[in-house]
Amino acid sequence: MKIRESKLERLFRTESGTDTFLKKLLMSRGGMTGLIILCALAVISLLSSVIAPYSPYAIIAKPYLSPSSVHLFGTDGLGRDIFSQMIYGTSLSLEIGFVSAIGITTIGTLVGIVSGYVGSYVDEVLMRFVDVMLVIPSIAFMIFVSTIMGPGVISVLTVIIVFGWPPMSRMVRSQVLSLKKRGFVESAVVSNSTKPFILFRMILPNITSLILANALLAVIYAIIADASLAFIGLASTTSYSWGTVLYNAQVEGAIYHNGILWITLPGLAIAVTGIAMTLLARAFGDITDPRYSTEGR
Amino acid sequence: MGLSVRFLVRRALYAVLTFFIALLMIFIIPRLIAVSPVEIIAASQQLPPSVIKLLTAQFGLDKPLYIQFLLYIKNVVFTFPPNLGFSYEYYPQSVWSMLVISLPWTLFLVGSSVAVSAFVGTMAGLYAGMNRGKALDKLLTYTSMATQSMPYFWIAIMFQIILAVVLRLFPIGGAISITDTSPVMSLEYIQDVLYHAMLPMITIVVATTPVYAIIMRNTLADIIREDYMVAGEAKGLRKSRLYYKYGLRNGILPIVSLIAVHFGYVVGGALLVEIVFSYPGVGTLLFNAILSHDYPMIQGVFYILGITVIGANFIADLIYSYIDPRIRYS
Numbered sequence: 001m002k003i004r005e006s007k008l009e010r011l012f013r014t015e016s017g018t019d020t021f022l023k024k025l026l027m028s029r030g031g032m033t034g035l036i037i038l039c040a041l042a043v044i045s046l047l048s049s050v051i052a053p054y055s056p057y058a059i060i061a062k063p064y065l066s067p068s069s070v071h072l073f074g075t076d077g078l079g080r081d082i083f084s085q086m087i088y089g090t091s092l093s094l095e096i097g098f099v100s101a102i103g104i105t106t107i108g109t110l111v112g113i114v115s116g117y118v119g120s121y122v123d124e125v126l127m128r129f130v131d132v133m134l135v136i137p138s139i140a141f142m143i144f145v146s147t148i149m150g151p152g153v154i155s156v157l158t159v160i161i162v163f164g165w166p167p168m169s170r171m172v173r174s175q176v177l178s179l180k181k182r183g184f185v186e187s188a189v190v191s192n193s194t195k196p197f198i199l200f201r202m203i204l205p206n207i208t209s210l211i212l213a214n215a216l217l218a219v220i221y222a223i224i225a226d227a228s229l230a231f232i233g234l235a236s237t238t239s240y241s242w243g244t245v246l247y248n249a250q251v252e253g254a255i256y257h258n259g260i261l262w263i264t265l266p267g268l269a270i271a272v273t274g275i276a277m278t279l280l281a282r283a284f285g286d287i288t289d290p291r292y293s294t295e296g297r
Numbered sequence: 298m299g300l301s302v303r304f305l306v307r308r309a310l311y312a313v314l315t316f317f318i319a320l321l322m323i324f325i326i327p328r329l330i331a332v333s334p335v336e337i338i339a340a341s342q343q344l345p346p347s348v349i350k351l352l353t354a355q356f357g358l359d360k361p362l363y364i365q366f367l368l369y370i371k372n373v374v375f376t377f378p379p380n381l382g383f384s385y386e387y388y389p390q391s392v393w394s395m396l397v398i399s400l401p402w403t404l405f406l407v408g409s410s411v412a413v414s415a416f417v418g419t420m421a422g423l424y425a426g427m428n429r430g431k432a433l434d435k436l437l438t439y440t441s442m443a444t445q446s447m448p449y450f451w452i453a454i455m456f457q458i459i460l461a462v463v464l465r466l467f468p469i470g471g472a473i474s475i476t477d478t479s480p481v482m483s484l485e486y487i488q489d490v491l492y493h494a495m496l497p498m499i500t501i502v503v504a505t506t507p508v509y510a511i512i513m514r515n516t517l518a519d520i521i522r523e524d525y526m527v528a529g530e531a532k533g534l535r536k537s538r539l540y541y542k543y544g545l546r547n548g549i550l551p552i553v554s555l556i557a558v559h560f561g562y563v564v565g566g567a568l569l570v571e572i573v574f575s576y577p578g579v580g581t582l583l584f585n586a587i588l589s590h591d592y593p594m595i596q597g598v599f600y601i602l603g604i605t606v607i608g609a610n611f612i613a614d615l616i617y618s619y620i621d622p623r624i625r626y627s
Binding site for chain 2: 137138147227231260266277
């Protein structure tokens with residue numbers, strides 16, 4: 001047994017910590033499935049211009065063609081290739097999902113940490129505000145704001161983030177509150193550690209996995225919110241997300257023009273993405289939740 | 298006995314505060330994003346100049362912002378019926394008169410769906426919690442994962458295709474048959490209304506039941522460890538009695554608060570479901586208002602939804618305090 005560890009070795013030890021985390025993630029069936037789906041989606045969106053045979057805007061055939069080998073999912077009411085729209089849609093939907101999730105996670109975590117750690121009237125004010133945000137029907141408010149801002153990716157992102165962070169802050173706050181009472185934090189407070197040290201080196205690392213799991217769920221929340229806004233005609237008309245494809249299918253009467261695939265696929269794509277995110281988030285939770293962990297800490 | 302007055306007053310104050318903040322948002326956001334204020338209230342170009350003059354005076358649109366806000370509060374809170382301006386699409390109908398026609402349909406749809414899904418969800422959750430790891434428990438977990446990952450309105454579209462277009466079991470949309478001339482409140486009329494409401498209701502029930510069920514199931518997992526459950530089991534109570542009398546009674550509390558917290562989400566989803574089925578509620582009204590840039594109407598819809606959801610939350614608070622004495626006396 002070694003008595004002293006070099007800095008390098010310590011670094012490696014933490015490295016192997018992430019290593020077992022990855023290994024555990026790959027070992028769990030759900031986590032693996034989620035990861036594979038996510039990778040496939042990432043590849044599709046990175047290579048969208050290679051995979052899609054046509055531009056999603058180009059009118060290349062007769063309108064309302066049934067699915068065939070040339071047009072896998074048929075054509076829309078203007079004669080544009082739906083398969084290409086779906087491929088490009090993957091890219092935009094994922095971008096909206098991940099960018100929003102980053103925004104939601106950042107704001108939610110910050111507000112939650114401040115509220116939970118500072119406490120007193122700051123906590124009271126912030127949480128009352130969060131209460132209000134939680135009561136307000138967010139989709140209706142999103143619609144309200146984006147009609148005023150006008151359609152477009154920026155307005156979609158803004159409203160999704162603005163109405164998405166409150167639940168996250170609630171979750172982070174309750175975690176901070178319970179961590180604050182734990183022995184190692186209390187002893188740090190007593191031994192005069194600085195506040196930033198306690199917050200960022202002691203509390204934050206302990207809730208990182210939970211935050212990540214919730215960030216994954218925020219991705220699907222954002223994709224669904226984008227689809228909902230698109231569905232009432234509030235998404236950008238100049239770029240394609242899955243929601244835009246679905247909106248066109250509904251408005252152009254896909255049901256009456258052999259467009260079953262056309263109207264089914266966007267929702268299915270969203271559902272598959274959502275299931276992948278949920279599986280991953282769960283695998284995260286199962287691995288890091290100490291109640292299920294066999295190693296004591 | 299009796300409700301704690303302090304608790305009631307505090308919850309009522311929260312409700313009023315929430316409503317006030319919602320009003321502030323409705324007021325301030327359009328002005329922040331620089332649409333001309335007259336346009337917000339009156340969609341100016343489409344209205345006759347005399348009406349614009351009238352509205353400008355009523356809402357003080359040429360006055361400083363804080364006076365505008367006070368006038369706005371006076372018009373929408375202290376006037377009855379609330380003066381929400383005129384709909385430009387349906388001019389000379391006022392926004393309020395349109396809302397009054399649409400809101401009952403939405404409330405009917407959401408109210409009956411939530412009642413059904415809360416009941417079914419609670420029972421399914423209880424059963425799954427009693428038999429953890431069994432078939433129904435697993436089915437429940439997967440269904441909830443799936444329904445939470447799908448857009449609400451897409452489920453509506455799928456039901457519409459399968460049950461209305463292909464199987465022709467239900468009408469594709471609308472709230473009553475065009476041919477229906479039977480008087481309101483006759484048996485035929487009620488049958489017709491229910492028949493049309495079936496598909497939207499099924500959609501909302503399918504999308505929300507798993508949420509209630511999962512909460513019930515997880516609450517039960519905690520309740521099982523409580524002393525009174527252990528004592529009941531040691532006493533030799535039958536499992537069904539233990540769960541229905543002890544478990545359900547305590548597990549119902551989180552469900553009640555969930556119904557309140559969840560209500561805004563359900564209403565929001567119902568708006569989109571209405572659009573799919575062209576159901577004549579607030580959602581369809583909102584959709585048409587968006588298509589025609591009818592700002593006053595959009596604001597009005599948001600106003601009425603705010604009142605509805607905040608009111609529902611307040612009522613849920615009352616129910617919660619009624620069924621949980623621990624809250625009442627704290």
